[in-house]
Amino acid sequence: MPDPQPDPRPDPRPDPRPDPGPDHPTDPGTDPAAPVVEATGISKRYGATVALHQARITVRPGESHALVGRNGAGKSTLVSILTGLQRPDSGSLQFHGAPAPAVGDTDAWRARVACVYQHSTILPDLSVTENLFLNRQSPTALRAIRWKELRRRAAELLTEYGVDIDSSRRARELTVEQRQFVEIARALSFGARFIVLDEPTAKLDARGIDRLFGKLRELQQRGVAFLFISHHLAEVFELCTTVTVYRDARHILTTQVAGLSPDALVEAMTGEQAAPAATAPAASAAARTAAGGPAAGGTGRGAELLRVTGLGVPGAFHDITLSLHAGEVLGLAGGAASGNVRLGETLAGLHRARSGTVEVAGRPVRGGDVPAALAAGIGLVPEDRRAQGLVLQRSVAENATLTVSDQLGPYGTVLPSRTRAFAQRMVKDLDIKTPRSDTPVSALSGGNQQKVVVARALATDPQVLVAIRPTNGVDVKSKEFLLARIGRVADRGRAALVVSDELDDLRGCDRVVAMFHGEVVAEFGPDWTDEQLVAAMEGMTVADRNGRPTENRNERENDDVQQQ
Amino acid sequence: MSSSSDLAPQAEATAAALSAPAADPGSARDGFSFARYRELSLIPVLLVMCVIGFIVSPAFLTSANLLGVAQQATELSLLVLAEALILISGRMDLSLESTIGVAPVIAVWLVLPEHGGRFQGLGLLPGWTAIPLCLLVGALIGAFNGFLILKLRLNGFIVTLGGLTMLRGLQIAVSRGQSIVELPSSFTYLGRSSWLGAPASIWICALLFLVGGLAMAWLRHGRALYAIGGNTEAARTAGIRVDRAVWTVLVIGGVLAAFAGILYTGHYGSISADQGSGWIFQVFAATVIGGVSLNGGRGTLFGALTGVLTLQLVVNVMTLAGVPPLWNQFLNGAIIILALIISRFAAGEQQE
Secondary structure: OOOOOOOOOOOOOOOOOOOOOOOOOOOOOOOOOOOOEEEEEEEEHHHHEEEEEEEEEEOOOEEEEEEEOOOOOOOHHHHHOOOOOOOEEEEEEEEEOOEOOOOOOHHHHHHHOEEOOOOOOOOOEEHHHHHHOOOOOOOOOOOOOHHHHHHHHHHHHHOOOOEEEEOEEEOOOOOOHHHHHHHHHHHHOOOOOOEEEOOOOOOOOOOHHHHHHHHHHHHHHHOOOOEEEEHHHHHHHOOOOEEEEEOOOOOEEEEEOOOOOHHHHHHHOOOOOHHHHHHHHHHHHHHHHHOOOOOOOOOOOEEEEEEEEEEEEEOOEEEEEEEEOOEEEEEEEOOOOOOOHHHHHHHHHOOOOEEEEEOOOOEHHHHHOOHHHHHHHHHEOOOOOHHHHOOOOOOOHHOOHHHHHHOOOHEEOOHHHHHHHHHHHHHHHHOOOOOOOOOOOHOOHHHHHHHHHHHHHHHHOOOOEEEOOOOOOOHHHHHHHHHHHHHHHHHOOEEEEEEOOOOOOOOOOOOOEEEEEOOEEEEEEOOOOOOHHHHHHOOOOOEEEOOOOOHHHHHHHHOOOOOO | OOOHHHHHHHHHHHHHHHHHHHHHOOHHHHHOOOOHHHHHOHOOOOOOHHHHHHHOOOOOHHHHHHHHHHHHHHHHHHHHHHHHHHOOOOOOOOHHHHHHHHHHHHHHHHOOOOOOOOOOOOOOOHHHHHHHHHHHHHHHHHHHHHHHHHHOOHHHHHHHHHHHHHHHHHHHHHHHHOOOOOOOOEEEEEEEEEEEOHHHHHHHHHHHHHHHHHHHHHHHHHHHHHHHHOHHHHHHHHHHHHHHHHHHHHHHHHHHHHHHHHHHHHHHEOOOOOOOOOHHHHHHHHHHHOOOOOOOOOOHHHHHHHHHHHHHHHHHHHHHHHOOOOHHHHHHHHHHHHHHHHOOOOOHOOOO
């Protein structure tokens, strides 16, 4: 270990050394054995909202520490305090036993803590090299950039962190996880030995996640500590050694992951018994199956509501044939490139199919036409709520009624009283936590925003609800609620199609169809195992068109946190 | 803010009708929210202008003066109405300032006789068709912009910047750079006559703003424009026919600009070669200080109207105060910046 520097001066480090390495941590602090970060008694208020109250967290060198909590628990606020973007109202923050630098001293913060945000901060049109050395391409402002030298250093940096990317490529050409690697390498090149990862897996498919985790473990071996934030508890169990739980702006628990039961973790997050969370959707599927006649394999319970014949979109999927009956929830499983999302969007009219037909209740639906799909009775919960689902600056009421503005008054008028009544019904139905129905959607938490998107889809009372990743980025409780609500669509004699790569989303389905590279590769009844479905989504099985009943249903009790 | 005492009640009713539902279609009952009154943030400015005007000159608070200000504001306010609709839908149209000139010129060119006047037209159509022709030309310009922006997917800013220059050039070519003074009487009627003691153009403008404001607040197609401007993709997935709506708005914008050209022509009795030239800066300034977001999805027509009135009143008060007209341009710019600062703090939000 290096000489503990008695000098706590903020080190701007204009010339980034690619690798401080595990044996040469260039910690700017004083005590190499001290926690990389120790925050105690942190409080932060925004107006009337308490974002953090007497919160604390301690991350030790080389530790992989998970921070979990429901939406609004204070995780994001803590991240912005830990990375020097916000100043806490009270409390102490120390890095390596030395007090945190002043807010605004960017270089000093960067030397202590690195952060990889959920939203990429890579500039897609610049080369990897320039992304790595953004705003420090040359030592001083008036010195010309020596590109050759810079490219060499970029290559060194990438090699150092084992990232196999040609640094002259444009960032746009990289895959999502490659961009994250570049971000991580850049973040570490400032000398920090501690990285905050804010939902890094949200945009990755299963293989991307594997590669990311592999990289993180590698870095951890070299003494880098992590604070890992995720809604996927399975990832916490897979990657982390310590977990801290926040709830309602407070610190609830910090404990070793080993020996912690998944139920206990969910309980700490929600403050309630966890068991129903995982089993409710499955139970409702079972209930529907029991009530509705022919069980697993599930063909022909109610009338056929949706028939898809030979549907194909070039480059996405081809020759898809599906059938969905009243009272049924069908899962459409598949990874990032499987085409399942495109298929869902095509059903809702967002893309025009090259071949094939879609029929709702026996009547053909014109393709590539959202209003036609809506009129035919297909509702859509789009994949990305910020990009496709919400008009963020407009109110909850307006967003929730966007699909039904023709029903809010005579002669094309929109009457405020009816809008309000409609919106309040949706707010109640979906338990949307909002101060008022005219609050802008941007002011709501992620889970509640997602509920508004679902409200918008349900507002038309669709025959067939197409829900694409309906629980993307929402907390455990909201997830459970939304899945149960989608199940209720089917209970009322309609049908739902859940398009997702999340096993939790698919658990409540009566049938699950797995797609791989644009084709249906397997179909399961309600009794699939995680291994079977994941294998199918990864294209590792041959088509198995008959549902495979399995014995280990009880294992699902813990599915929320089990390894996928 | 109205222009005369006899217009005041009507304008107030307009204000109420335009602002209340537009700001708040969702809920009116659960408490006070300051942001809801964002588009009223220029009202205090207007009141202050009136007080200053009252102090500096006894001529200010006379109906003749106020009516004059209002009439001068009408042509600009129609362009602002058009631009506000287009900006709310998340687009831009710079070519409006050329449409106000070229549409009347083409209409008049088609109807004026080949011989006799200083300006030689084609004499293809009877004189009464001048107004419909002018509006048609405006609609065609809007439709053409829509074609380039929505079908060919060109950048709207650059396309309409090109349109601005091209249409101005077309006007100069057709009119040979001259002002056109011999005009069909039907064409100048609206701009020069008075109804019920006030210029007809004031009534027409007030009516158009009222209709527009009501449509934006109470019609689903109006609400759809907010959704489109706020998030085009989200509007599309909600089943709104985005391209059709935007195209319609661009056509309406062109028609309104052409109509502004009719009023302007009637007001001054001729079509000048530089009619509307340079107005687009004023149009954007008035729209933006009136609270319409350049990024789309936000703002009201009433707010935009207060923006126009503010700009016009400033000039009027300065003139009455004896400030040399050479300072007008400077003061206009200064008031735009000042108004932006005020509305920034009144609304408590950032303007991008």
